[in-house]
Amino acid sequence: MAHLSLRGIMKSIFMTVLNLAAGVGLVVLAAGLLAAEAPDGDRDLRAYESATRCQAPPRAPADCRWTAKFTVSDVRLTSKRGESDSAVLTDADGDGWETSYPNSGPVLNTLDEGDRVTGTVWRGRLTEIAAMGQSQRTHAAPVDMRTRVLIGALILVPGGVLMTAASTWRLLRLRARPEPTPGMVATLGLAYALFLAGLFSPLLVSAGGENFRTTLAVWVPIAAVMTAAAFVSTARKRRTMSAPG
Known part of the structure; x- marks a missing residue:
């Protein structure tokens, strides 16, 4: 069902353009936060x-x-x-x-x-x-904003880049191949999954929201497993589509 839903999104040009805009927006937002807080975020x-x-x-x-x-x-x-x-x-x-x-x-x-x-x-x-x-x-105590911004970038950038890549790939191949390929669908699904994993990763460990290395240690294995699952799913779909009827 999730595969069909993602495929439906990729079949819609409007939704593809919307995903492209969202992906670019996430990356731009992360870049803006880093530029604003990274240099002197612990002042x-x-x-x-x-x-x-x-x-x-x-x-x-x-x-x-x-x-x-x-x-x-x-x-x-x-x-x-x-x-x-x-x-x-x-x-x-x-x-x-x-x-x-x-x-x-x-x-x-x-x-x-x-x-x-x-x-x-x-x-x-x-x-x-x-x-x-x-x-x-308390929550009113100052914190190192650089840590929070890095975690924010960890949440926003991977999903944003993959959303942008999947949508751009789809639009560039639109005339040559009207239907989205399994790779396009898998890339968009991975983008959504990584974004959600990033949102929840600071909650998986104690005080993870204030500890970038701890959050990274939890999030990276999750991201690796999701990426591997996306590759396996794409390979299986391609074999199914190329198998003789």
């Missing part, structure tokens, strides 16, 4: 890690780090994909700070309502909490 992280302690509570967002005691007002742990673990922390003035976290540990999952934690505030954002000798950064 905020470096500024945060080198920031000194504030001498007094800052009245406005400041580049120094201020630590203060917070009371845990609410903790929400979730296992739902797409949702983050979160907590509401109340400062000495009674103001509530909504915080979310990349994962539940090592601090958040030990907290109950009414517990006290030490929070770090930087540039007006609550970036880190600490309790019982452990610390944990």
Whole structure:
């Protein structure tokens, strides 16, 4: 059924052109992200890690780090994909700070309502909490954007290049061969499969979204297996089509 669906897409000139535009768009988007973030994507992280302690509570967002005691007002742990673990922390003035976290540990999952934690505030954002000798950064903490951009390129580029290649191949061969070949269909299928594999690969390992080498180690074998499967499928289809009736 998937093969027939992909073949139907390749038979449609409109859908082929749409795939071509999507493939080029993915590659251009990845190139733009790399150009924007790769040269100096860790600037905020470096500024945060080198920031000194504030001498007094800052009245406005400041580049120094201020630590203060917070009371845990609410903790929400979730296992739902797409949702983050979160907590509401109340400062000495009674103001509530909504915080979310990349994962539940090592601090958040030990907290109950009414517990006290030490929070770090930087540039007006609550970036880190600490309790019982452990610390944990929130989603507001700066990260190395170069890692995220590289993972984004890993997701976008392979599928985009193959979508572009399959669609261009189809359009160039349109007059000579009105029907799409098994290779064209397999290439487009591989493009979709690699794109989906890239989307889900950071979720397959703990903290994979922040670790490019870990994500790469998981994604590359998956991509290799998918590529081999596409070649095998194409070879079988060609043998079937060339076999005597």
